[in-house]
Amino acid sequence: MAEQLPILLPCPFCGVVPVIERCADTFDYLTGPRKWWGICCRSTLNLGGSCAVEIRPQASIEAAAKRWNTRAPAQSALDEANAIIEQRNAMCSAYFAEVAELRREVEALRADADELIDTARASTDEGAGK
Numbered sequence: 001m002a003e004q005l006p007i008l009l010p011c012p013f014c015g016v017v018p019v020i021e022r023c024a025d026t027f028d029y030l031t032g033p034r035k036w037w038g039i040c041c042r043s044t045l046n047l048g049g050s051c052a053v054e055i056r057p058q059a060s061i062e063a064a065a066k067r068w069n070t071r072a073p074a075q076s077a078l079d080e081a082n083a084i085i086e087q088r089n090a091m092c093s094a095y096f097a098e099v100a101e102l103r104r105e106v107e108a109l110r111a112d113a114d115e116l117i118d119t120a121r122a123s124t125d126e127g128a129g130k
Helices: 061-069 074-128
Strands: 019-022 026-028 032-034 037-040
Touching: 019 061, 037 061
Parallel strands: none
Antiparallel strands: 019 037, 026 032
């Protein structure tokens, strides 16, 4: 009876059905020879595609399939991205409000400085008899 291969999700980037590949075997002096399995999308440029995603080789077909089929939960990632955007927008709004307040303070200081300069000139002009 032939071993049934696990069901694989399509490539998350291009939608092509991936392939299971036997990778190069390795030899460990403690455990002996070891077989490795990988799963990859073969929608490569030379075949008319634009993808070539693969996972690191795993010690079994089942482990490779499990790793390939693991996907990030889309909604929680979207919620997290929206929360980050809202936090960034709040920080930017606070920053711009602070900058606007500082600009108002600088303008007030400039007006005070101009007034002091005008007063000093007027008193200098009066003292010189002009």
